[in-house]
Amino acid sequence: MFGIGGGQGARQFTELGLALLLSSLIGLERELQQKSAGLRTHTLVGVGSALFVEVSLHGFGPANGLTGTGFDGSRVAAQIVSGIGFIGGGLIFVRRDAVRGLTTAATIWLTCAVGMACGGGLPLLAAAAAVVHFLVVRGFPLLTRRLTAVPTVERFELLLSYRTRRGVLGRVLELCTSQGFRVTDVHIHSEAREGESGKGKGKGREAEVVLGLEGRKPAHPLVEELTDWEGVLDVGLRAHRDSTE
Template sequence: MQTLAWSLFDPAAGQGGRQFAEIGIALLLSTLIGAERAIQQKSAGLRTHTLVGVGSALFMEVSQHGFNSVLGLDQVSFDPSRVAAQIVSGIGFIGGGLIFVRRDAVRGLTTAATVWLTCAIGMACGGGLPLLAVAATLVHFLVVRGYPWVTRRIPALASVGQADVRLTYRAGEGVLPRVLEHCTDKGFRVLQVHVDSRERVARSGWGAEGADDADVRDATRTVRLEIDGPGNANDLVGALAEFDGVLDVAAHATDSAD
């Protein structure tokens, strides 16, 4: 029994402390990347990235140590790089499932690339290159967190971004045509318009002595615009807020490649 237990955890058989440490490092690094994606509310988040990183590390461990028992046999050839090549090919199925096209706007590219990078980080950990894995993880955070800050300050590098603009305005004053025209003038393309109608009840004469407490019904509209373009969504919101008849406006900017 002791001989069997020792053989299971024999470092020479690829099941020693080093291998467990490599998988642990892959777990830590892929969790950090997955947490960042989850905070950004992307389709592939914490669990997906963590499983991809740990799974890739395990594949590399199997590639290096899983065939030790047959290496001493005659006429046995062994190429550990073949498993690594198959990992790179197989991860494309997960990445491809995260990418979709909607009205000529491609989404999911950054998340798919992040899954691909997490796979490489896991392979590096399983292949005994933890320092390179840590460096690649730092590069990930530099790119996904630092590059948007740079592109916002260099207009020539800015990619086409998407935004959802939610606007509430008084009906019957021609507000929506002016809003759409302004978006077009600022370089945005309106992809879709969703309009919800409702009635807002406003009471006049509050606090005024002798004033009639009559109900005044104001027909309002709430519209959601899906737009994309190289402009700044926050600047657009500020301009639309100054329009006569606009009661409320807010925008949520998204990166179409994410």
């Protein structure tokens, strides 16, 4: 039971060590990106997958010698592939109209495959898969920025404080569409506070609205024009908060 050999030799420990190294490198990249699954999660997934494969290859050897028994080591590997989906599914969630965590869930899936390759005695394939991860996650965004001739669609939010009963909101929406921006969301704060001259019915009140916009051009000229409008009290711009990573 405690002897060296029979599935507990230097090769098996080396394979587990390689799984530890490669999965830690992948997890470290996710940790630096401040993702929900970081260094510890990826390392445990990689080493655990490698250990499962080691057990499937060497742990059931004595049972094969018994009469009327048979063992297929690929069954354990198949269960690893299906079981890792529970962790990946827990990393994916929807916020508004955007899905987040897809890349991290796919990375968990890849780390599982890297660990299985290490445990199965395929170190070159495991190392190649780890290199592919860094190429896709870190290199592809830089490549797509250089190859894309058409400007990418930028998503941002326009924060506007204005005085009501002057048709400001309708004119703002018309301006955004005429400038080539697509309005994806309109959120008006439910509580409007009285302005300095809000006692009269015709004077209007202050209101705040957040407009979700998409466009292929900078939005700063839009903000500069709105600052000169009568009835506009404050204008702000911020990046869209949703992400698919």
